Amino acid sequence: MPVQLLKIIKGKSETPLPSHLQKEDLKYLQEGFDHTNKYFQGIVILSYPLTKLKDGTDFFKVVLQDLDNSCSRINSINILIYGKMAEDCAKVIRHGDTCIVAGFKLAKSPTAREDGRHGCHLEVSEEAGSAIYSVAPKYVYTPLNHLKDGTIVNLYGIVKFFKPPYVSKGTDYCSVVTLLDPTNVKLTCTLFNGNLDSLPKIYKVGDIVRFHRIKIREYNGQMQGVTSVGFASLTFDGTVGAPVVPRTSSKVYTFMDEEQKTIEELRVWAASNLSISGPAAKLSGVQPMLFFDLTCQLVGKAKVDGSSFLLKVWDGTKCPYPTWKVPVEAKDLEGEKVLLHQLRILTVDILVYDNHVQLAKSLKIGSFLRIYSIHTKQASANDEGVSHIEFHLHGGTCYGRGIGVLPDSNPDVQELKAFLESVDLADSQNMASMSSMELDSTFNNVTDLESHLQRCQQLSVTGRKHFFYSCIHITEVSTLVCSLVQKQFIPFLPLQEIYRQAVEAGRNLLTHFGNGFRREVPDGGDFDFILQGSAVTAPNPELHNTSWYDSVMWTTQDQKQRKIAIHFVKHDEMLQQPEDTLLMIEGGTLKEVWKLTKRFKCVIPVRSTEHDLELLDLSAPFLLQGNIKYYGCKQCSTPKPIKNLSSIAAEQRPSWEPTEIAQVLGIEPLQYVFIMKFTLVDGTGAINAYLFDYEKFFQIPASEILTNNFLQQKMQMTMNMLCPPGRKLDDLPWLECFIKSYNVRDAMKHRVYYQIFDTTVAEDVV
DNA sequence: TTAGGATTTG
Numbered sequence: 206m207p208v209q210l211l212k213i214i215k216g217k218s219e220t221p222l223p224s225h226l227q228k229e230d231l232k233y234l235q236e237g238f239d240h241t242n243k244y245f246q247g248i249v250i251l252s253y254p255l256t257k258l259k260d261g262t263d264f265f266k267v268v269l270q271d272l273d274n275s276c277s278r279i280n281s282i283n284i285l286i287y288g289k290m291a292e293d294c295a296k297v298i299r300h301g302d303t304c305i306v307a308g309f310k311l312a313k314s315p316t317a318r319e320d321g322r323h324g325c326h327l328e329v330s331e332e333a334g335s336a337i338y339s340v341a342p343k344y345v346y347t348p349l350n351h352l353k354d355g356t357i358v359n360l361y362g363i364v365k366f367f368k369p370p371y372v373s374k375g376t377d378y379c380s381v382v383t384l385l386d387p388t389n390v391k392l393t394c395t396l397f398n399g400n401l402d403s404l405p406k407i408y409k410v411g412d413i414v415r416f417h418r419i420k421i422r423e424y425n426g427q428m429q430g431v432t433s434v435g436f437a438s439l440t441f442d443g444t445v446g447a448p449v450v451p452r453t454s455s456k457v458y459t460f461m462d463e464e465q466k467t468i469e470e471l472r473v474w475a476a477s478n479l480s481i482s483g484p485a486a487k488l489s490g491v492q493p494m495l496f497f498d499l500t501c502q503l504v505g506k507a508k509v510d511g512s513s514f515l516l517k518v519w520d521g522t523k524c525p526y527p528t529w530k531v532p533v534e535a536k537d538l539e540g541e542k543v544l545l546h547q548l549r550i551l552t553v554d555i556l557v558y559d560n561h562v563q564l565a566k567s568l569k570i571g572s573f574l575r576i577y578s579i580h581t582k583q584a585s586a587n588d589e590g591v592s593h594i595e596f597h598l599h600g601g602t603c604y605g606r607g608i609g610v611l612p613d614s615n616p617d618v619q620e621l622k623a624f625l626e627s628v629d630l631a632d633s634q635n636m637a638s639m640s641s642m643e644l645d646s647t648f649n650n651v652t653d654l655e656s657h658l659q660r661c662q663q664l665s666v667t668g669r670k671h672f673f674y675s676c677i678h679i680t681e682v683s684t685l686v687c688s689l690v691q692k693q694f695i696p697f698l699p700l701q702e703i704y705r706q707a708v709e710a711g712r713n714l715l716t717h718f719g720n721g722f723r724r725e726v727p728d729g730g731d732f733d734f735i736l737q738g739s740a741v742t743a744p745n746p747e748l749h750n751t752s753w754y755d756s757v758m759w760t761t762q763d764q765k766q767r768k769i770a771i772h773f774v775k776h777d778e779m780l781q782q783p784e785d786t787l788l789m790i791e792g793g794t795l796k797e798v799w800k801l802t803k804r805f806k807c808v809i810p811v812r813s814t815e816h817d818l819e820l821l822d823l824s825a826p827f828l829l830q831g832n833i834k835y836y837g838c839k840q841c842s843t844p845k846p847i848k849n850l851s852s853i854a855a856e857q858r859p860s861w862e863p864t865e866i867a868q869v870l871g872i873e874p875l876q877y878v879f880i881m882k883f884t885l886v887d888g889t890g891a892i893n894a895y896l897f898d899y900e901k902f903f904q905i906p907a908s909e910i911l912t913n914n915f916l917q918q919k920m921q922m923t924m925n926m927l928c929p930p931g932r933k934l935d936d937l938p939w940l941e942c943f944i945k946s947y948n949v950r951d952a953m954k955h956r957v958y959y960q961i962f963d964t965t966v967a968e969d970v971v
Numbered sequence: 972t973t974a975g976g977a978t979t980t981g
Contacts, residue, residue, distance in 0.1 A: 373972085602974095606979095
C-alpha cells in the first residue's frame with residue numbers, strides 16, 4: 206500500500222518501516238547524491254488543496270519540516286505528489302502529522318526563492334514506486350480547566366448549548382457550541398467554515414464532541430474556542446448505551462478503543478451530572494406562548510415576502526389548537542399537491558424570518574428537519590371568536606434558534622419515519638371534524654376522577670403539580686434500592702439522577718397469565734402470511750350451506766383464480782342484519798378480511814378440511830371485531846369443532862361476545878396489555894418501574910390503541926401531562942405510586958424489576 | 972471577515 210497510516214505507540218511507529226530504508230538528513234537532499242533506500246521524515250506544516258494538472262493527473266502538495274534541523278535557516282521542503290497517491294494522501298494527511306517519504310525523485314524547486322524552502326523538492330507517485338507513511342500523532346486531550354490563551358489543543362466536551370450552523374454575515378457558515386466536561390468548566394466555541402459539512406454535526410444538547418486543533422483565545426475575560434487551520438470534529442450521541450458511531454465529514458479519522466472508552470465515560474458522567482431535557486415536543490403537545498424544538502418532515506415550502514418564508518411540516522400528531530394557515534399564492538407553493546392536501550389537517554405552517562430564509566429556501570421537500578426554538582404565538586380571537594396558534598421562527602440565533610437537517614440515519618428520524626408510516630390518513634381526516642374539546646377530554650377525565658378519590662392531605666411545598674393517590678407513607682428511592690436489592694443487580698445505569706419518566710407506550714403485549722405466556726402483538730404481515738398459506742387449500746363445497754350457515758363462493762378474476770368462500774351464520778334459520786352477523790371466511794386476503802370487519806359484526810377466518818371447517822393456526826387472530834383482533838393462547842387452547850358456534854347462534858339474541866365465542870371454540874383468549882416504563886427519580890436515586898395495565902389506562906383500551914391514531918395521541922397527551930417533555934428534573938410533577946419488586950432469574954443473570962401496582966392517579970394543583 | 976449564547980414583537 207503506497208500510503209499507510211501508522212499509529213504511534215510510545216513514540217514509535219506501530220508498524221516498523223522496511224529495514225532497508227535509512228533516514229536521510231535534510232542537508233543531504235542534494236542533486237548528485239544517491240537516495241535509493243533512503244527516506245525523509247518531517248512534520249506536515251502546510252498542505253494545499255488537491256488539484257488536477259492540465260493533463261488530468263491529480264496533484265497534491267505538502268510542506269514538511271525537518272524537526273532535527275528546526276533551527277536551521279532552511280528547514281522545510283516541498284513534497285509534490287502525483288496521481289492516485291495524491292488522492293490518497295489528500296484524504297489521510299493532516300496538519301501536524303509526521304510523514305515519511307521514500308522512493309522519491311529529487312528535483313530543483315522552481316519556487317525556492319519565493320517560499321524560502323529547500324532548493325530541491327521531492328516528487329513522488331505510485332508509478333515511480335514511491336511510498337508515503339503518514340503517522341498520525343498521538344493526540345493529547347486537554348481538560349477544559351487547563352486551557353491556555355493562544356494555544357491550539359484537542360479536547361472532548363459535552364454539548365451544553367449549540368446554534369446549528371447558520372449563514373454568517375461574512376463568507377462562511379457559523380456554529381456556536383458551548384461545551385462542558387467533568388471538570389465542570391464551560392467553553393464556548395465559535396466555529397466557522399465555508400463548507401456546512403465541516404462543522405460539527407450536533408443535533409441535540411447532550412451530544413458529545415471531539416475537537417482536534419481548536420484554537421484557544423481569551424475573550425471578555427473567558428477562554429473561547431475558535432476554528433484554526435486543520436480543525437476537525439467528531440460528534441457522538443450522548444445517550445448511555447447508544448452505539449458509539451462518530452458523525453463526521455472527514456473520511457479518515459483516528460478512533461480507537463481508548464476514544465470509545467472516553468465517550469462512554471463522558472456519557473455516564475453527563476447522565477448523572479447534567480439535566481438534559483426529555484424528548485422534543487410533538488405538535489400534539491404544543492402550548493401557546495412557548496419556545497420549542499420540533500423534529501418533523503418538510504411537506505411544502507413557499508416564498509412569502511422578502512424577509513419571510515413558509516415551511517409546511519408535519520410530525521404525524523395533531524396540534525390540539527386551531528393553527529393558522531399563511532396565505533400564499535398557489536404557484537409559489539412547492540411540494541406534492543396530493544400529499545399537501547391529504548396531510549392538511551396534520552401539517553402546520555411555520556413562518557421563518559430574516560437570516561433563516563436563505564437556509565429554508567434550500568431545504569428539500571421530504572427532508573427531515575429539527576427546527577430549534579420555534580415560537581408559538583396565540584393570535585387573538587377572530588370575528589367568530591376563534592383564536593388560533595401561530596408558529597414563528599424569528600430572525601436571529603438567540604437560544605440556538607435555527608434549522609437543522611437531520612440525516613435519515615438519525616435515530617429520531619427513524620422513529621419519526623416509522624410513526625409517520627403508521628399514521629392512518631383516513632383517521633386524520635375524521636379528526637378534522639373533532640373539536641379540541643374532545644381532544645382535551647383526557648384532562649376532564651382526570652378532573653372527574655378526583656371526586657372519587659381519597660385525597661391525600663399532603664401538599665407539595667414546591668408549588669409544583671403533584672399527581673398522587675391516597676398515600677400510606679413515602680419511601681425514598683435510595684432506601685428502596687438498598688433494602689430490596691443488592692447493588693450489583695440494579696437493572697439501571699446512572700443511578701443518581703435521571704431526567705424523565707420514560708414512556709414506552711404502544712409497545713403492547715398479548716398475555717395469558719395462567720402459564721405466564723406472553724407474546725408481542727403480531728403485525729398485519731404475520732396475519733397476511735397465514736391467510737395466504739390457508740388460501741392454498743380451496744374451500745370444500747361439501748361443507749357449504751348447512752343448517753346453521755349459508756355459504757357463497759366465487760373465484761377471483763385475476764391470474765391466481767383464488768377461491769373465496771363466505772359462510773353467514775344464521776339465527777332462527779334467517780340471516781341477520783350485517784351489523785349483527787357473524788361470518789366465517791375462507792381464502793380471503795388481509796384487505797378483504799378488514800373490509801368485512803367494517804360491515805359485519807364478527808369475522809372468523811377458517812379453512813376447509815375433509816370433514817369440517819376449522820380455525821387457522823392460532824398465530825392468527827381467531828376473531829375480528831371492528832378494529833380489534835382477538836388472539837388465542839397457542840399453549841393452552843384446545844380448539845373445539847366450529848359447529849359449536851351454532852349453540853350461540855341459537856340463543857334468543859346472539860350477542861357474539863368474544864369471551865363466549867372463545868369458550869365454545871375451546872380458545873384460551875389472550876389479553877392486550879400496556880407495558881409502560883417510568884423512570885422515577887426522587888433526588889435520592891432513580892429506578893425504572895414498569896406498569897402493566899390489562900385493560901384501560903386513562904380510559905384508553907389497550908386493545909384499540911394500536912389501530913387508533915386518536916387514542917395514540919390521547920396517550921401521548923396523558924403522558925405529556927404526567928411528564929411534560931422538555932422540562933428540567935426540578936420542574937417535573939411528582940408521581941406517587943405503589944411499587945413492588947420482583948425477581949427474574951435465568952442461568953446467567955438475576956435481575957430485580959419494579960412494578961407499579963394499585964395506583965390511581967389524580968392531579969393536585971397547588 | 973463572519974460571532975463572541977442568553978428568544979420576537981413580523
